Amino acid sequence: MAISTMHDTEADAVYVTLAAGASVRTVDFGPGTLVDVDAAGRPLGIEVLRPHREWPVAAIGERFALDAGTLDTLASIGDSFRRACSISDAFRSLDLTPLARVPC
Structure with a gap:
């Protein structure tokens, strides 16, 4: 299965x-980062609240022995949210707020 993302802008x-x-439990990685795991302890999914902040990718990778490709993908997804936030901040500084829809 390929890694996929779902972004809920309202939440x-x-x-x-x-x-x-099937997720049987959730592991908390600090405020706003939750990992769903199956009965064997394998990670199924990661929920990140306020995804424009730094994600604890290294800690998750270490805990679940994730391969380098998965870690790179997670880091890239997190970077894309932070980049969007930086662009949004730039628009706000130019007073182009209607164009800046990213909640940072």
């Missing part, structure tokens, strides 16, 4: 699906 949250399966 200001993103869910990254890593694998198919």
Whole structure:
């Protein structure tokens, strides 16, 4: 299964699906980062509230022994949210607020 994302703009949250399966518990990685795991302890998905902030990718990768490709993908997804926030901030500084729709 390919990694996929779902962004809920109203909740200001993103869910990254890593694998198919039934979640049996959720591991908390600090405020706003939750990892759903299956019965074998494998990560199925990651929910990040306020995704424009730094994500604890290294800690998640270490805890679940994620491969380098998955870690790179997670870092890239997080970077894309932070980049969007930087662009939004630039528009706000130019007083182009109607164009800046990213909640940072």
